[in-house]
Amino acid sequence: MTAAxxxxxxxxxxxxxxxxxxxxxxxxxPAVSTGDVFRANVKEGTPLGxxxxxxxxxxxLVPDELTGAIVRDRLAQDDAAAGFLLDGYPRNLGQVADLxxxxxxxxxxxxxxxxxxxxxxxxxxxxxxRAVEQGRADDNEESIxxxxxxxxxxxxxxxxxxxxxxxxxxxxxxxxxxxxxERIVVALTARGIVAG
Ligand code: AMP
Numbered sequence: 001m002t003a004a005x006x007x008x009x010x011x012x013x014x015x016x017x018x019x020x021x022x023x024x025x026x027x028x029x030p031a032v033s034t035g036d037v038f039r040a041n042v043k044e045g046t047p048l049g050x051x052x053x054x055x056x057x058x059x060x061l062v063p064d065e066l067t068g069a070i071v072r073d074r075l076a077q078d079d080a081a082a083g084f085l086l087d088g089y090p091r092n093l094g095q096v097a098d099l100x101x102x103x104x105x106x107x108x109x110x111x112x113x114x115x116x117x118x119x120x121x122x123x124x125x126x127x128x129x130r131a132v133e134q135g136r137a138d139d140n141e142e143s144i145x146x147x148x149x150x151x152x153x154x155x156x157x158x159x160x161x162x163x164x165x166x167x168x169x170x171x172x173x174x175x176x177x178x179x180x181x182e183r184i185v186v187a188l189t190a191r192g193i194v195a196g
Contacts, residue, residue, distance in 0.1 A: 002111050002192040003084035004029050005103070007090075009159065010116030012121035012144065013130070014173045015180060020087040020117065022181055027188075028196035029083035032066055032074050034086075039136075055083040059143030059152060061091060068098040075102065082196070092154040096161055112191050113162040114184055120148070144176045 001183075010016045017033060024031035038056055041049035042181045052062050059066075060156040071089050074080065103109055116121070118126075132141035138147070162168045169187035175178055188194075 001195060003108070004085070004188070004193050004196070005108060005111045006084070006114065006188075006193075007110055007112075007162075008087045008114045008116060009119065009122045009128075009155065010173060011120070012147050013126035015119045015126070015177070016087055016114045016116050016173075018177065019181060019184060020085050020174075021115075022177075023070075023114075023184060024085045026185070026195050027083065027085070027193070029085055030061060030077075030079050031085045031087055032080070032089070033063075033087040034071065034089040034091075037070055038062065038073070057137045057143065059138055059146035059150070060152070064098060065093045067091075068095065068102075071099070072102050076133065090158060091150075093158060093161070096158050110167060112164070112188055113159070113168045114187065115159055115168055115170045116172060116180070118173040122174060123148070160178070 006023065006027075006029070008020045008023065009014045017035075020031050020033065023029075025063065028165075038049070038052050042053045042056065043049070048066075052066070055062050067089060071086070075084060086099075090099050099110075119181060127139055130136065138144075157158050159168060169191075171183045175183075187196075
């Protein structure tokens with residue numbers, strides 16, 4: 001049996017948040033979403049929230065140092081000892097190096113990277129829907145365009161690094177929630193990662 005030290009990666013609107021939560025529940029590991037952590041802090045008006053609000057609303061990336069410290073703190077907690085599901089981190093090559101340093105020290109490498117792909121027009125359609133449903137401040141046209149372009153230029157290249165390690169599973173993100181989730185389970189099972 002292989003530990004579930006997972007990363008889910010995909011463009012905005014690919015459904016990675018929803019699938020990530022489901023994976024976490026099924027595999028008995030915490031879902032660690034940096035976007036959720038930032039949004040909760042903004043909502044509560046904490047010092048961190050005040051620091052990052054303008055950056056997030058504009059669709060820019062929060063500095064690596066700040067984001068890395070949050071993730072390291074979270075992964076060092078007891079409930080992440082047996083595994084975790086990262087959603088939204090790492091997002092660029094610098095963050096990959098930061099995460100590697102942390103996980104190497106613990107001798108606990110990532111065991112699978114789920115690449116959720118959806119065509120760009122579908123992803124834009126889903127973000128527009130979410131904007132109506134959830135009213136996220138960063139789901140405005142300008143911010144969405146910036147986030148998708150950062151995804152393409154900075155985030156997509158990290159997949160090459162993980163592909164070289166042979167840990168990437170490409171999953172078609174188009175379909176019902178159940179259909180997509182089933183594809184993920186099949187891919188993880190093939191790696192010996194089983195529900196806990
Ligand atoms: P998400 O919900 O993952 O799309 O994240 C929402 C926003 O939070 C992003 O547009 C960034 O401003 C910020 N954010 C989330 N994760 C990261 C990260 N790993 N590095 C830098 N900024 C991040």
